[in-house]
Amino acid sequence: MSFNRDKFIAEGFGQRYAWLDLLNSEQRDGFGRVTEHLQDSSWIQVFLSHWNLGARLGGGGSIEGLKRLRAFFCRTAEIVASGKSLPKTDLHWINKGLHVPLHRRVWTRKDRSYCVELVPVHRDWGWQRAELLRSLAELLVDDRHSRLKICPNLGCRWVFFDRSHGNTRKWCSDLTCGNRDKVRRLRARQRQQKDSSIKGKSFSRRSPLNGHPKVRD
Numbered sequence: 001m002s003f004n005r006d007k008f009i010a011e012g013f014g015q016r017y018a019w020l021d022l023l024n025s026e027q028r029d030g031f032g033r034v035t036e037h038l039q040d041s042s043w044i045q046v047f048l049s050h051w052n053l054g055a056r057l058g059g060g061g062s063i064e065g066l067k068r069l070r071a072f073f074c075r076t077a078e079i080v081a082s083g084k085s086l087p088k089t090d091l092h093w094i095n096k097g098l099h100v101p102l103h104r105r106v107w108t109r110k111d112r113s114y115c116v117e118l119v120p121v122h123r124d125w126g127w128q129r130a131e132l133l134r135s136l137a138e139l140l141v142d143d144r145h146s147r148l149k150i151c152p153n154l155g156c157r158w159v160f161f162d163r164s165h166g167n168t169r170k171w172c173s174d175l176t177c178g179n180r181d182k183v184r185r186l187r188a189r190q191r192q193q194k195d196s197s198i199k200g201k202s203f204s205r206r207s208p209l210n211g212h213p214k215v216r217d
């Protein structure tokens, strides 16, 4: 499957936090079938360029490195979404990854105003990983972590940031997983009603009271 930016956005990537895209790169279709986007160089290219991380994996980077970072993000999301605090060892690992050399640079905008920014000394994998870890750190602060959710559909498990007004969103999408759950519950109710009406009929056939329930004395 070849990815371009439109398809990337249409699939639900590129929303607010870069680390969530890497985390969801092992994408399930709602029925448990998995697409491994890290095997697709076009997905990696769009992912990196969308988040201004260069056109390809930097020096020292590899698919295995991305997978290891994704495994860490998966563990982190499970902990954060369950309302627990991250262990100190994980915070230490994040801080270590954030420690990459940067320098300040002054430049002019089109309107001739000046601007100072921090730029990486090396645009390598270490910097790309630090940027992904930075996006995780940005979600952890200011109580935003309470909005991290994991879709409860076991065949999906999409991790998302809940932007709803009351932080009440449950499913990755009401149109897919939410709707499937509605249909599943409706069918379960219909089955239950059917079962109880069959039981009622067989009871009335057996009943010596010709259709009236037997009264205990």
Ligand SMILES: [Zn+2]
Binding pocket: 030, 151, 152, 153, 156, 157, 158, 171, 172, 173, 177
């Ligand atoms: Zn879902």
